Amino acid sequence: MSNALSRLLETRDWLMADGATGTNLFNMGLSSGDAPEIWNLEHPDRIKTLYSLAVDAGSDIFLTNSFGGNASRLKLHGAEGQVRELNRAAAEIGREVADASGRVVVVAGSVGPTGEIMAPMGPLTHELAVEMFHEQAEGLKEGGADVLWLETISAPEEYAAAAEAFKLADMPWCGTMSFDTAGRTMMGLTSEDMVKLVRGLDNPPMAFGANCGVGASDLLRTVLGFSAHGVERPIIAKGNAGIPKYEDGHIHYDGTPELMAEYAVMARDCGATIIGGCCGTMAAHLEKMHDALSTRPRGPRPTLDQITALLGGFSSASDGTGDDVPAPRRNRRRRG
């Protein structure tokens, strides 16, 4: 099945995705604690500006303002009855911006985690998770999203539930996880584990990868982990622009546009095809990233030492792959 993303991937060997959503919306006046998705209806002009920032900086793909647009998250704001409407609006505004750009730009319908722990450890059943993701997917589809874009996932069960839901919506999709805990996801998944997870799905994503997490260095270590197992489908790298700092009453991420340009080129050398930013990545960062990706040649696959030399140290010595995995402090006996 052909779509805007698959057509771009046929002709290009790298694509640039977008940067931050939350950080940009703060600059437009979003209050801390409020749901960004409500703005799709209340301030569509600002959401249009948000998308245009990415498109004008050269992004080939941008994510819709619907990260927290599932029933579980919107319930906090009493908006669980508006899932379809808010997601449809997020994609409609995106469609308008993409179609007016004069080139092929992919509207990717962002789908974030439910925030619940899945059964048996937590209260969220597989069926309910599929239902929530499906509801959101239908809204994004109605609004004209080209693909769905699952992001910041920690649990393999949740990733699989979304894959199933997107099949029900009959939509192509991409999906990234967040490797923020000692190089693994919060649930302990390594980069290698994710490659296996993606391979085993009935409805696999068009592209998979990592987003958010701890910083550019960690993210590239994860990308190296993915590409070490072959590149059967495009790899996505969407790292944060450094780490958050609190300055003059607002959040600022300390990664400079120049640093993010280095990160972008290095991400491509690590094996990523779709490269973007996450929290703290503003238009100025995207412009530098686009310049660097357009003008600088590809290089050899970087080593871990080269990554840390250019982008800073890792948050943990090991990322759970290879032979240097730390040993448990207690003896394990039978399970269950």
Next chain:
Amino acid sequence: MSDEEDIILADLDDEELVQQMMDDLYDGMREEIEEGVNILLERGWEPYRILTEALVGGMTIVGADFRDGILFVPEVLLAANAMKGGMAILKPLLAETGARTIGKMVIGTVKGDIHDIGKNLVSMMMEGAGFEVIDLGINNAVEAYLEAIAKEQPDILGMSALLTTTMPYMKVVIDTMKDQGIRDDYIVLVGGAPLNEEFGRAIGADAYCRDAAVAVETAKTFIARKHNQAPA
């Protein structure tokens, strides 16, 4: 491991049993922990000694391996569940003997943020370490925090945020406490995956805690400091 099936907890001497309970806590084996607690009670152990030596001791190891990236959230949830099984037996007995808690904490995820996995881990690990924990759940406005600390008079206020869009709200709470002149009456600890120490300081918290294990260590340090400063 085939011979492992043969462990009979009641056949172990006290020291072996406590060691085995630490292993079983690590493996999240709730029924075995409950059995171990009951055996030690039958052998005449004080509830407080079982709590500290077997359960808190075991959870400290779980916490250390969580901190070091050896155990992850699913394993820690299992361990905490096993701990809860043991605590359910000990709690009424501890209440009878009037065993002290080492401190009290009010904790909650800030307004707009649903993510409570880390916060729940902190709650469980703090309880495991002997703290009394009042958990306000998710999505707490500044009023909810202030009401809870006025009512509960805790030693510690813990706040958690996981999103770029909710992190600054922790500063809103701290600033309101300052305005009311009550900021310094409490130890304020903050946490959440994207945060860091510098961020914690910038918003006026006493400390940023990277994970649940660090939260316990930090809480103990601050409580000890507070006691040292208290008038004799």
